[in-house]
Amino acid sequence: MLAYLQRLGRTGLDVAAGFGRAGILLAQALWGPIDWRYGPGLLLRQLHFVGVYSLIIIVVSGVLIGMVLALQGYTVLVRFGAESALGQMVSLTLLRELGPVVAALLFAGRAGSALTAEIGLMKATDQLAAMEMIGVDPLRRVARPRLWAGIISMPILAQVFNTVAILGAVGVGVSWLGVDAGSFWSNMQGSVELGEDVINGVIKAFAFGVVVTWIAVFEGFDAEPTPEGISTATTRTVVYSSLAVLAMDFLLTAIMFGVD
């Protein structure tokens, strides 16, 4: 019993210490003046690595999810003769929920895991220690550009996801199932609000971008510098950031769209 309590207490302390380390990492990486010696090249390279390389999976998944949404929505709506509302249903679902959430989950799997593995390996091969000994702060040179790249890329990726998903829905709903194009688009236009739907979706995506990249970079820096350590850290990145995205999505939805 006592041993159990001790273990519980130890786990609690470890978790608290982990949060503390993660907070310190974020503060030290983002705080402080921009160092022009590092140039914009580092950020551009990370934007390429984190953002552009995630495009393929985001676009393909977006199209497929848009197609499925249209198909499922149509089969329900057509029973009530309301298939002309398909555009409204698809666009609101995507802009408010599916776009930011699914894009963030894909982003965690594609870019988050890669960030963790890369930083973990740099640690295991002493590259981070060598950087410190050369007098360069790895938090500034390694963590900072990666964090910003993730924070900048995520909202853009979510919007790309929404766009191609809506196009996928048009393909299935309008071109295949024969929903009237005019009513599809005008219903969408009439129901989507810029502030309520589009901006809130962007805010969600931004928040997910911060959390996923933060977890990924932290897990990389915090990884045990061994093969098992890096594989555990990579898994943790995907699991923790997926759970964090889903939990935050509920919170943000409650704040943004909750009943008054």
Next chain:
Amino acid sequence: MSPNCLELRGLSFSRGRRAILDSLDIDIPRGKITAILGPSGCGKTTLLRLIGSQLRPDSGSIRFEGTDISRLHRRELFVLRERMGMLFQSGALFTDLSVYENVAFPLRLHTDLPESMIRDLVLIKLHAVGLRGARDLMPAELSGGMARRAALARAIILDPELIMYDEPFVGQDPIFAGVLRDLIKRINEAMGGTCIIVSHDIAETVAISDYVYVLSAGKIIGQGPPEAVMNSDDPRVRQFLQGLPDGPVPFHYPAPDYRSDLRVEEA
């Protein structure tokens, strides 16, 4: 001014309950080559990490040219480290940069030199380690020995006051071990910098050192000029220097009695 570049006093460090270093007092004389010898796992690498302040000591002080670096603020440390160079056991080249860019890295970050001068300096250092022709290769294309030579060029590019070598001779073929030994000596004479070599490779290290410390289980068990240490009659030092498998430094990791462990009595 003290003749020592580095003075460690009462330095202790432990991981969990295991003491790695136990109140060490070490002086590293300026401009000389000091060897720290000891068997694997005796805390040598930890000692270098403490000097580079990548680890903080539990107690004791580390004075580098009069400044206690264990008390320094993070930002001040990064400035101070520009005056130190370290050759890691693995080389630790940045895998996303070519050999040339690896060596140029400290120059680009800490100086405003024009590109033509950076090129000259990098080529001079690469020539010194025999890798001028390998400048365009990526670290993954180098052999272990070449990677360490490239890392050496990077470690000395800023002409540091203190250069630390972590097991420089491990895994090197005899030719390069000899080359490296002469190189360390030459760099020390040419630049007048202070060197610390941490190694368990006695012959190579002692040949070029001015002063030797022998470390075992986190304590200093012998020190002095190389000849004095080589002729020491301390049994622990003799065991290590002569490579005897068993002696005061135990060969066996602590274990229960062999016979009872094998259940000889029961059988």
